[in-house]
Amino acid sequence: MRYFKLVVCPFGPYEQTEDWAEKVHKQILGGRVHFGWSWSPMNPKNLTADLRKLREKEKLEGDERVVWRYTQFLINRLEAGDRLIIQTERPLRRFLIAEVTGPYGFLGTEPDFNHYLECRAITDKTYVSIDSKFIPQWIRHDLTHRGHYYQIYSEATIAHLDSMIKQELWSLEDGQQRTLGHEKEHTEMEIVDNVIEVIRKRWPAKHFETFVKELIKKIPGVEVVADSKDNQKGWDFLIHIRDPFTSEFLHERVPVQCKNYAGDVDNDQPIDDLKRSVKHSDSTIAYLFILGDLTDNFKKKLDEAERFAPSSHGKEVQFRTIDQGEIAKLYMRYIAEK
Numbered sequence: 001m002r003y004f005k006l007v008v009c010p011f012g013p014y015e016q017t018e019d020w021a022e023k024v025h026k027q028i029l030g031g032r033v034h035f036g037w038s039w040s041p042m043n044p045k046n047l048t049a050d051l052r053k054l055r056e057k058e059k060l061e062g063d064e065r066v067v068w069r070y071t072q073f074l075i076n077r078l079e080a081g082d083r084l085i086i087q088t089e090r091p092l093r094r095f096l097i098a099e100v101t102g103p104y105g106f107l108g109t110e111p112d113f114n115h116y117l118e119c120r121a122i123t124d125k126t127y128v129s130i131d132s133k134f135i136p137q138w139i140r141h142d143l144t145h146r147g148h149y150y151q152i153y154s155e156a157t158i159a160h161l162d163s164m165i166k167q168e169l170w171s172l173e174d175g176q177q178r179t180l181g182h183e184k185e186h187t188e189m190e191i192v193d194n195v196i197e198v199i200r201k202r203w204p205a206k207h208f209e210t211f212v213k214e215l216i217k218k219i220p221g222v223e224v225v226a227d228s229k230d231n232q233k234g235w236d237f238l239i240h241i242r243d244p245f246t247s248e249f250l251h252e253r254v255p256v257q258c259k260n261y262a263g264d265v266d267n268d269q270p271i272d273d274l275k276r277s278v279k280h281s282d283s284t285i286a287y288l289f290i291l292g293d294l295t296d297n298f299k300k301k302l303d304e305a306e307r308f309a310p311s312s313h314g315k316e317v318q319f320r321t322i323d324q325g326e327i328a329k330l331y332m333r334y335i336a337e338k
Contacts, residue, residue, distance in 0.1 A: 005147070073149055
């Protein structure tokens with residue numbers, strides 16, 4: 001049995017509410033699980049988000065490339081019999097379980113979430129709480145990885161999920177929850193928030209670049225190769241990234257941009273710098289290390305900029321954002337514990 005984590009959190013014209021969670025549950029009970037990155041119509045050029053049509057096209061245009069990149073697993077990876085752990089809100093507090101029963105389909109009538117898979121609801125009456133007594137800490141860990149979808153490979157986790165489903169343990173829930181796991185999660189979140197604030201205050205403005213550089217030097221397989229100060233090319237410095245198995249360079253002269261903000265971030269400057277970076281670089285990726293609370297509008301503009309980034313080589317590029325939470329965790333892992 002294969003298990004996949006699937007994130008169907010709302011954005012854009014939708015809002016994260018109880019109504020959304022209830023809507024998703026009703027859709028699954030009706031035999032379909034929907035997925036985003038499928039707005040329709042996409043733009044005046046009459047491009048499509050239907051993966052069946054995209055798979056047959058010889059060349060994908062801007063918006064179509066983004067749709068294919070984020071959603072092609074629906075048609076290329078998932079099969080009848082696969083089980084889905086479905087998250088409908090952030091952070092993960094509860095989830096649904098469904099089994100894929102049929103092929104991929106596309107509505108084309110909604111502002112988004114037009115992709116769908118035919119499915120059978122396993123948790124048919126209620127959500128499963130992540131804090132339930134029968135969800136041990138190591139299962140929580142496997143269900144809370146980042147990403148809009150991923151496969152769960154741990155044999156122990158798969159066996160536990162199989163057993164949980166066979167016994168329908170959620171139907172026996174007595175209201176008692178794993179408060180220890182919940183408190184540990186809140187403890188980690190508070191520690192991360194404190195680390196973020198210390199970094200922000202101790203390494204302001206251009207000094208933040210020095211902090212990021214020293215942090216990257218501690219990460220195995222990454223090498224800082226150039227400062228390139230005042231180059232007007234968009235990056236603060238460049239890095240090499242090595243293959244962890246052969247030590248060969250996978251990516252060379254990768255641009256890195258560093259920004260230290262406080263509060264909500266809805267600033268075009270980081271995005272403009274990233275676009276200049278890939279325009280003056282041969283790298284297919286560029287990193288943004290950024291402090292601050294990234295707004296939905298900023299993320300949307302960043303996605304749009306990535307789609308139409310003016311690369312120097314004509315290849316598709318990727319903007320990889322290392323946000324303040326990830327920066328804090330990297331610091332605790334590679335510097336604070338030394």
